Amino acid sequence: xxxxxxxxxxxxxxxxxxxxxxxxxxxxxxxxxxxxxxxxxxxxxxxxxxxxxxxxxxxxxxxxxxxxxxxxxxxxxxxxxxxxxxxxxxxxxxxxxxxxxxxxxxxxxxxxxxxxxxxxxxxxxxxxxxxxxxxxxxxx
Amino acid sequence: xxxxxxxxxxxxxxxxxxxxxxxxxxxxxxxxxxxxxxxxxxxxxxxxxxxxxxxxxxxxxxxxxxxxxxxxxxxxxxxxxxxxxxxxxxxxxxxxxxxxxxxxxxxxxxxxxxxxxxxxxxxxxxxxxxxxxxxxxxxx
Numbered sequence: 474x475x476x477x478x479x480x481x482x483x484x485x486x487x488x489x490x491x492x493x494x495x496x497x498x499x500x501x502x503x504x505x506x507x508x509x510x511x512x513x514x515x516x517x518x519x520x521x522x523x524x525x526x527x528x529x530x531x532x533x534x535x536x537x538x539x540x541x542x543x544x545x546x547x548x549x550x551x552x553x554x555x556x557x558x559x560x561x562x563x564x565x566x567x568x569x570x571x572x573x574x575x576x577x578x579x580x581x582x583x584x585x586x587x588x589x590x591x592x593x594x595x596x597x598x599x600x601x602x603x604x605x606x607x608x609x610x611x612x613x
Numbered sequence: 614x615x616x617x618x619x620x621x622x623x624x625x626x627x628x629x630x631x632x633x634x635x636x637x638x639x640x641x642x643x644x645x646x647x648x649x650x651x652x653x654x655x656x657x658x659x660x661x662x663x664x665x666x667x668x669x670x671x672x673x674x675x676x677x678x679x680x681x682x683x684x685x686x687x688x689x690x691x692x693x694x695x696x697x698x699x700x701x702x703x704x705x706x707x708x709x710x711x712x713x714x715x716x717x718x719x720x721x722x723x724x725x726x727x728x729x730x731x732x733x734x735x736x737x738x739x740x741x742x743x744x745x746x747x748x749x750x751x752x753x
Contacts, residue, residue, distance in 0.1 A: 523695050525684045529677075536676055537669075544665045554705060555663050558698040562714060562722035565694060574702060582702035586724040 479520040484566040487516075493604040494611060498531075499538055501607060503600050508579040509572055510598040511550045513542050517567040524559065524567065535567070538611065542571045545606035550598055556584065619660040624706040627656075633744040634751060638671075639678055641747060643740050648719040649712055650736040651690045651743065653682050657707040664699065664707065675707070678751065682711045685746035690738055696724065 478485035494501040497518065504512040515538050517527075524532050543555050552573030559569045574581055579593030618625035634641040637658065644652040655678050657667075664672050683695050692713030699709045714721055719733025 523683065523687070524697070525680055525687060525695075529680075532676070532680060533673060536672070540665055540669075540672060543663065547663070547665060554700070554702050555665075556698070556700045556702070557664070558696070558700075558724070560694070560696045560698075560724055562694050562696070562724070584698070584700055584702070584724065584726040587726040 479566070482520055482564065482566050484516055484564055484568060485520050491600065493600065494538075494607045499535055501538065501542055503603070507595075508593050509585060510596040511546050511552070511573045511603065513546065513571045513603070515539050515542055515569040515571065521567050522561065522565045527567075535569070539569045539571060541607060541610040544610055545603050546571060546573045548606050549602045550596075553581075558584075619706070622660055622704065622706050624656055624704055624708060625660050631740065633740065634678075634747045639675060641678065641682055643743070647735075648733050649725060650738040651686050651692075651713045653686065653711045653743070655679050655682055655709040655711065661707050662701065662705045667707075675709070679709045679711060681747060681750040684750055685743050686711060686713045688746050689742045690736075693721075698724075 491503045492500050493503055499515055499517050502514050502516065504514055506512050517535060521527060539557065547555065550573045553576050554574040556572040556574055557569060561567065572585060575594065577594040579589050579591065580587055581590060583590060631643045632640050633643055633653065639655055639657050642654050642656065644654055646652050657675060661667060679697065687695065690713045693716050694714040696712040696714055697709060701707065712725060715734065717734040719729050719731065720727055721730060723730060
């Protein structure tokens with residue numbers, strides 16, 4: 474269990490994550506979604522519910538990582554669009570979804586939480602390329 | 614039409630908006646959604662596609678407004694959760710959704726773009742109270 478963890482919270486106590494980057498504040502994981510190669514999540518390492526429960530400097534720190542993930546995924550995958558979202562309705566522990574979207578993907582132009590629009594093109598990406606881009610973008 | 618507008622973009626050339634706050638960089642509007650009282654959008658005044666197409670200081674400026682909307686809506690409505698999202702699959706002009714969520718709303722715990730889970734409780738809010746809170750939070 475991590476520091477400031479909350480019993481029963483799957484993001485406080487998570488085991489099977491494919492971590493692309495982390496520091497003591499947050500981590501970036503690659504989501505294993507067959508329809509959405511390159512789908513990443515940025516997860517705060519503490520059990521905090523809302524962005525405005527963080528102070529302004531910590532909000533900026535978390536968004537800096539979210540935007541670095543966006544930049545890394547764009548560089549590697551050249552998606553038609555990036556989707557960003559922070560919901561937490563089921564797991565109220567701050568995490569951001571960063572999803573590369575393509576015009577031929579399973580839900581486009583809907584959100585990935587909406588109605589599918591087609592079977593969806595199968596895509597692959599290189600986790601190593603995304604991890605390397607992230608490391609470079611977040612250096613220093 | 615606004616500066617840096619894009620022909621046919623409904624967010625470049627929008628008329629029927631209920632604007633709660635604005636400056637020369639962005640505007641906050643109240644969305645007329647009968648299921649989601651207090652649902653706001655933060656819309657950049659320029660036609661820009663992705664957050665990482667803005668420089669870091671402009672990204673921070675836009676997020677500062679998004680988080681002020683979150684804080685204002687929390688103060689006025691005390692929601693069970695805040696949902697934040699930036700998609701732009703249909704209208705690729707930067708805008709953020711800020712949605713107060715309640716356990717008895719139409720889609721909870723799904724996203725509002727997912728499957729409805731019930732008829733949804735009807736709620737009202739005060740646009741004047743949200744606008745006043747925003748003005749205070751964004752002063753200075």
